[in-house]
Amino acid sequence: MRNAPAPNHNGGFYQRDRAWHPPAFTPNYKTSVLRSPKHALLSLNNTLSEMTGPVFGHAMLGELDNDLIRNYATTGDAIGPRIIVHGRVLDEDGRPVPGALLEYWQANAGGRYRHKKESYLAAIDPNFGGCGRSITDEEGRYWFRTIKPGAYPWPNGVNDWRPAHIHFSIFGHAFAQRLITQMYFEGDPMIWQCPIVMGIPSKEAVETLIAALDREATIPMDTLAYKFDIVLRGRRSTMFENRMEGN
Amino acid sequence: MVQSLNRLKESPSQTAGPYVHIGTTPNFIGINSVYPDDLGLRPCPAEAKGERIIITGQIFDGSGAVLRDALVEIWQADAAGLYPGRGEYRGAADPNFPGWFRQPVDGVTGVYRFETIKPGQVPYVDGRKMAPHVTFWIVARGINIGLQTRLYFGDEQASNETDPLLARVELKTRVATLIAERGEENGVPCYKFDIHLQGDKETIFLDI
Numbered sequence: 373m374r375n376a377p378a379p380n381h382n383g384g385f386y387q388r389d390r391a392w393h394p395p396a397f398t399p400n401y402k403t404s405v406l407r408s409p410k411h412a413l414l415s416l417n418n419t420l421s422e423m424t425g426p427v428f429g430h431a432m433l434g435e436l437d438n439d440l441i442r443n444y445a446t447t448g449d450a451i452g453p454r455i456i457v458h459g460r461v462l463d464e465d466g467r468p469v470p471g472a473l474l475e476y477w478q479a480n481a482g483g484r485y486r487h488k489k490e491s492y493l494a495a496i497d498p499n500f501g502g503c504g505r506s507i508t509d510e511e512g513r514y515w516f517r518t519i520k521p522g523a524y525p526w527p528n529g530v531n532d533w534r535p536a537h538i539h540f541s542i543f544g545h546a547f548a549q550r551l552i553t554q555m556y557f558e559g560d561p562m563i564w565q566c567p568i569v570m571g572i573p574s575k576e577a578v579e580t581l582i583a584a585l586d587r588e589a590t591i592p593m594d595t596l597a598y599k600f601d602i603v604l605r606g607r608r609s610t611m612f613e614n615r616m617e618g619n
Numbered sequence: 620m621v622q623s624l625n626r627l628k629e630s631p632s633q634t635a636g637p638y639v640h641i642g643t644t645p646n647f648i649g650i651n652s653v654y655p656d657d658l659g660l661r662p663c664p665a666e667a668k669g670e671r672i673i674i675t676g677q678i679f680d681g682s683g684a685v686l687r688d689a690l691v692e693i694w695q696a697d698a699a700g701l702y703p704g705r706g707e708y709r710g711a712a713d714p715n716f717p718g719w720f721r722q723p724v725d726g727v728t729g730v731y732r733f734e735t736i737k738p739g740q741v742p743y744v745d746g747r748k749m750a751p752h753v754t755f756w757i758v759a760r761g762i763n764i765g766l767q768t769r770l771y772f773g774d775e776q777a778s779n780e781t782d783p784l785l786a787r788v789e790l791k792t793r794v795a796t797l798i799a800e801r802g803e804e805n806g807v808p809c810y811k812f813d814i815h816l817q818g819d820k821e822t823i824f825l826d827i
């Protein structure tokens with residue numbers, strides 16, 4: 373080998389594109405008004421404190437952790453349209469992120485959450501808890517089975533409704549990649565009427581949160597499927613980079 | 620036209636919403652039959668090396684009201700300054716110290732409380748030592764993208780004065796928003812770290 377060492381992707385993470393994410397202050401989403409910092413964020417290169425992160429082993433997972441139709445059920449399957457959600461966790465260079473912990477939560481088919489602060493009159497499903505989790509495999513893949521959540525009203529404007537969605541919390545390989553987001557469903561006109569979604573500056577960015585109906589992944593006569601890929605911050609390579617001792 | 624770099628964009632953040640507990644700490648809100656316990660809520664093992672400390676505080680909005688629906692995560696080095704988990708290349712951290720904890724704030728008082736150990740020093744990118752610190756990550760309803768900050772320790776004045784991050788703060792009066800003073804709770808050192816999302820005492824948040 374005559375060249376300098378090949379790129380080794382263990383440098384700092386790419387700067388977060390704050391113009392792509394929703395800003396902190398989105399007045400049409402009223403709760404953000406008093407919960408948004410007004411000062412500029414302090415920008416700093418990643419240090420080890422951000423380039424490291426906790427590891428979650430597959431051993432912690434229970435067999436039904438990724439089956440929301442069954443993981444809370446006592447008298448029968450959860451009620452609602454049966455769906456599989458699957459996809460990959462990738463970084464901004466398109467590389468798979470194996471070993472990523474995904475935690476997901478959602479309302480039931482009627483749009484009701486199992487939570488003491490929830491007051492929507494839609495019925496609780498006694499067989500639906502609403503949470504699940506996965507750890508991505510070597511190719512960055514994850515999959516789970518659930519019911520399609522319903523839309524629900526929320527106190528913001530007098531008549532605001534959330535489009536059907538599933539919340540995702542993602543741990544990648546470093547604390548710098550920590551992310552919470554929401555998945556929406558292809559073809560839902562309510563996506564474009566939601567003050568939370570519309571806090572995202574561009575249509576192009578919103579579209580990356582809309583899962584596609586994936587007919588090839590459906591189980592005939594049984595379960596529909598949606599494909600949802602998640603992208604975490606990419607990482608600089610260390611080719612030609614001055615590195616500190618021992619790095 | 621030029622060649623495409625073929626990069627993807629990071630998935631846009633969305634708020635954790637009011638029901639973040641269902642997905643992250645279901646046992647805390649009474650969904651007890653799905654997971655055996657809540658990840659990140661396990662106490663710090665007694666075998667973990669280092670000085671045991673408590674970190675506690677509340678989170679305030681721009682009107683001074685306490686948040687009762689926030690979720691707080693912390694990530695920190697062990698007592699020797701080594702990170703458990705991925706990305707640590709300098710050596711093996713204390714196997715009994717998880718480094719990461721997570722907690723919903725109390726639904727009535729808004730108080731969070733971590734029992735952990737005091738971290739050691741970690742090097743900055745240029746090899747200088749950073750002052751001991753704990754990374755905080757806060758999500759809640761109304762927060763569109765997770766807020767990251769750091770807790771520094773009030774009794775580490777000398778190292779705080781040379782810390783590369785604190786040195787970057789232009790308005791020096793704001794440095795105090797990142798420093799938790801040392802107190803005591805039943806003989807255990809206790810650091811109080813309140814977080815202000817907005818207003819005169821707004822905490823310094825990081826883009827890092």
Ligand SMILES: [Fe+2]
Binds near residue numbers: 479534537539638
């Ligand atoms: Fe929701």
